[in-house]
Amino acid sequence: MLAMNYRGPYRVRVAHKPHPEILHPQDAIVRVTRSCICGSDLHLYHGLVPDTRVGSTFGHEFVGIVEEIGPDVTKIKVGDQVLVPFNIACGECVFCKQEMYGNCHESNAQATAVGAIYGYSHTAGGYDGGQAEYARVPYANVGPTVIPADMDPDDAVLLTDVVPTGYQAAEMAGIQTGDTVVVFGAGPVGIMAAKCAWLFGAGRVIVIDHVEYRLEFVRNYAQCEAYNFESLEDPVLFIKKTTAWLGADVCIDAVGADAAGSAMQTLTGRKLLLQAGSATALHWAINAVKKGGIVSVVGVYGPTDNLVPIGNMMNKGLTMRGNQTSVKRLLPRLIEHVQAGRLDPKGIITHRVPLEEVADAYHIFSAKLDNCIKTVLIPSP
Numbered sequence: 616m617l618a619m620n621y622r623g624p625y626r627v628r629v630a631h632k633p634h635p636e637i638l639h640p641q642d643a644i645v646r647v648t649r650s651c652i653c654g655s656d657l658h659l660y661h662g663l664v665p666d667t668r669v670g671s672t673f674g675h676e677f678v679g680i681v682e683e684i685g686p687d688v689t690k691i692k693v694g695d696q697v698l699v700p701f702n703i704a705c706g707e708c709v710f711c712k713q714e715m716y717g718n719c720h721e722s723n724a725q726a727t728a729v730g731a732i733y734g735y736s737h738t739a740g741g742y743d744g745g746q747a748e749y750a751r752v753p754y755a756n757v758g759p760t761v762i763p764a765d766m767d768p769d770d771a772v773l774l775t776d777v778v779p780t781g782y783q784a785a786e787m788a789g790i791q792t793g794d795t796v797v798v799f800g801a802g803p804v805g806i807m808a809a810k811c812a813w814l815f816g817a818g819r820v821i822v823i824d825h826v827e828y829r830l831e832f833v834r835n836y837a838q839c840e841a842y843n844f845e846s847l848e849d850p851v852l853f854i855k856k857t858t859a860w861l862g863a864d865v866c867i868d869a870v871g872a873d874a875a876g877s878a879m880q881t882l883t884g885r886k887l888l889l890q891a892g893s894a895t896a897l898h899w900a901i902n903a904v905k906k907g908g909i910v911s912v913v914g915v916y917g918p919t920d921n922l923v924p925i926g927n928m929m930n931k932g933l934t935m936r937g938n939q940t941s942v943k944r945l946l947p948r949l950i951e952h953v954q955a956g957r958l959d960p961k962g963i964i965t966h967r968v969p970l971e972e973v974a975d976a977y978h979i980f981s982a983k984l985d986n987c988i989k990t991v992l993i994p995s996p
């Protein structure tokens with residue numbers, strides 16, 4: 616079969632790989648019909664994730680048709696059209712029992728902080744992902760969910776990660792009615808977080824990024840304010856000024872580790888150019904939130920990103936929450952929001968690309984070219 620193939624930082628291509636096989640009685644094989652590229656894939660693409668092996672296939676956001684099931688699979692059948700949450704979760708461990716599917720204790724033999732994730736390096740379990748014609752889906756009674764008959768698969772594919780992650784970002788932020796919510800990052804996740812903030816009763820939603828077309832997009836899509844941090848004297852100062860010097864009620868970090876690094880200005884106006892892997896957005900979030908406020912972190916960082924102003928976090932009495940999204944926990948209510956028209960996931964898809972063109976697709980998404988927000992890779996039927 617054809618599959619995306621990692622060759623090293625900034626180098627991916629398609630290659631032939633063996634068709635995946637059932638290796639365990641609870642496995643299923645899914646013929647992929649759509650697979651997205653995620654901002655999380657960019658951390659792999661940029662070479663920031665430890666133990667990302669040459670030859671591996673990325674892709675944790677996919678939908679498809681069940682082609683084969685192992686003898687112990689009872690919840691889905693051959694021919695079902697399923698969406699596959701990005702978390703690989705056993706459904707039985709102490710964390711899965713608490714619906715913390717992103718923290719499954721069984722699926723990731725490396726026993727790192729996270730459970731396994733499709734196509735996300737050997738640090739996250741070493742499973743191949745869905746940017747391929749076929750994918751092996753372990754614990755197939757747990758993750759894969761039959762797509763409702765009235766749901767567009769383009770909406771469904773975004774329910775595998777981006778929509779639940781934006782929603783969980785807003786949920787973890789503990790938004791109260793009328794709150795001012797600041798979202799750092801206007802990528803797919805930040806856009807969804809901004810959109811979902813309204814569902815939780817936000818009174819004002821402000822998004823910060825520096826890619827103009829994304830700011831324009833989020834203004835329209837999420838009906839919010841959006842500002843370019845490069846044209847602000849200081850994003851933290853700006854947020855303070857616009858909130859009567861109190862700070863935002865909650866801040867959401869939808870950026871994570873940034874390979875490019877970015878210019879950071881401090882409250883004193885001093886400019887610092889941070890190294891790759893710096894935590895600029897998180898720094899801003901901690902400083903821009905009000906005393907006693909909540910910082911919700913969904914941006915993905917390496918274990919040792921530093922320069923986090925932990926002293927301000929303590930002195931301001933902040934609550935910080937973060938996690939990999941527990942997709943399965945959120946699916947029932949998100950399917951309802953989509954069916955009721957309150958969320959329009961496919962509205963963020965800007966690019967549909969044959970799987971064969973994966974190299975160009977990664978480059979365009981990574982470099983923020985061609986007004987790209989979200990790319991869907993389509994394997995040949």
Ligand code: NAD
Binds near residue numbers: 653799802844895
């Ligand atoms: P993306 O790369 O498309 O978007 C990130 C955006 O942040 C870009 O538009 C970039 O210009 C902007 N940015 C960079 N530095 C900034 C700064 N200092 N302040 C404000 N904006 C800045 O990625 P995405 O798909 O939207 O994902 C965003 C983050 O969420 C990534 O770190 C990704 O790994 C993470 N993520 C987490 C989960 C989870 O389960 N927690 C799930 C999906 C994605």
Ligand code: ZN
Binds near residue numbers: 653655656676776
């Ligand atoms: Zn993703």
